[in-house]
Amino acid sequence: MEIIEVTSKPPYDSTPLTLVIGKFDGVHLGHQAVLQTAKEMKGEGEALAVLGFSDHPLWILKKDPEYQSKLTPDQEKMRILTRFGVDRYYRVEFTEEYARITANEFVLEHLSRLNVKRIVVGEGFHFGKGGDGSVTELVNLCSKIKSSVTVVPEIKEHGRKISSTRIRSLVKNGKMEAVxxxxxxPYTITGEVIHGEALGRTLGFPTINLGGTESYIEPKPGVYLGTAEIHHEKEGNEIWNVLISAGYRPTVNGQGYLVEAYLIDYSGDLYGKTASVSFLRYMRGEIKFTGLDALIAQMELDKKEAKELLEIIN
Structure with missing residues (x-):
């Protein structure tokens, strides 16, 4: 997938496009419905493109810390969009200046620089300064640049709208099945396997520590059942069942939030590899134990419970 950085206006391009517009944080089922519709509507010889933002508008404009982290940071989002057949991603650097662009300017001065044959958006789409531009206005403005607009109805779950905000809250509360x-x-965090304090190896539970995960929304501290996909450059990726410890490691006076995973029945060296850890089920909260012996005993219980759950799930 080609990634095009947009710092003001997109570069002129004659490539015919079917264009999807949105923040796409999470690329949840609602987003996927929009992407699938666009994929099915794409004409022969057209590229499927997405126009999205570098950062959430509420972080840039309001400095709301809730929106500094993401369900799917760029690296994760690109992987998912590639699987949906997206050919091109316009990554707009969202700034306070960009936020002042009116709906008129967005379509007639920005989108007009591209050869957009059709635009596909979700039902709740708004655009332009203050989000004042409605879907109706998008249709009217796009007629002037000879682009059609398709609006995809909202996808609901048990009568409730599927939203990134709702999913963020669920992640922070450890509700991984709902997520x-x-x-x-599954909710997935991808990072590089880095060296830690090797305490897990000493305790008989060697773990992989994930580095470079600061831009992800942090799951509720605790122990989770999950899977880890180990990425290899040449040979195929491998997937292992894991116990995930996410949090602050109070028993050993840990410094900062850390995601580490114990690969059940695995032995080997994965340092420097990229790993994607997926959270399937919250098992228990983070506990400050009286000592390492108590910690080891609980880890043995966690491993036993994990294997029992895996027999049920699989």
């Missing part, structure tokens, strides 16, 4: 139901896949 998976709205994303259509």
């Amino acid at each position: 998976q139901g709205l994303l259509g896949r």
Whole structure:
């Protein structure tokens, strides 16, 4: 997938496009419905493109810390969009200046620089300064640049709108089965396997520590059942069942939030590899134990419970 950085206006391009517009944080089932519609509508010889933002508008404009982290940071989002057949991603650097662009300017001065044959958006789409531009206005403005507009109805779950805000809250509360139901896949954090303090190895539970995960929304501290996909450059990726510890490691006076995973029945060296850890089920909260012996005993219980759950799930 080609990634085009947009710092003001997109570069002129004659490539015929079917264009999807949105923040796409999470690429949840609602987003996927829009992407699938666009994919099915794409004409022969057209590229499927997405126009999205570098950062959430509420972080840039309001400095709301809730929106500094993401369900799907760029690296994760690109992987998912590629699987949906997206050919091109316009990554707009969202700034306070960009936020002042009116609906008129967005279509007639920005989108007009591209050869957009059709635009596909979700039912609740708004655009332009203050989000004042409605879907109706988008249709009217796009007629002037000879682009059609398709509006995809909202996808609901048990009568409730599927939204990134709702999913964010579920992640922070450890409700991973509900998260998976709205994303259509488990919540996943991808990072590089880095060296830690090797305490897990000393305790008989060697773990992989994920680095470079600061831009992800942090799951509720605790122990989770999950899977880890180990990415290899040449040979195929491998997937392992894991116990995930996410949090602050109070028993050993941990410094900062950390995601580490114990690969059940695995032995080997994965340092420097990229790993994607998926959260399937919250098992228990983070506990400050009286000592390492108590911690080891609980980890043995966690491993036993994990294997029992895996027999049920699989």
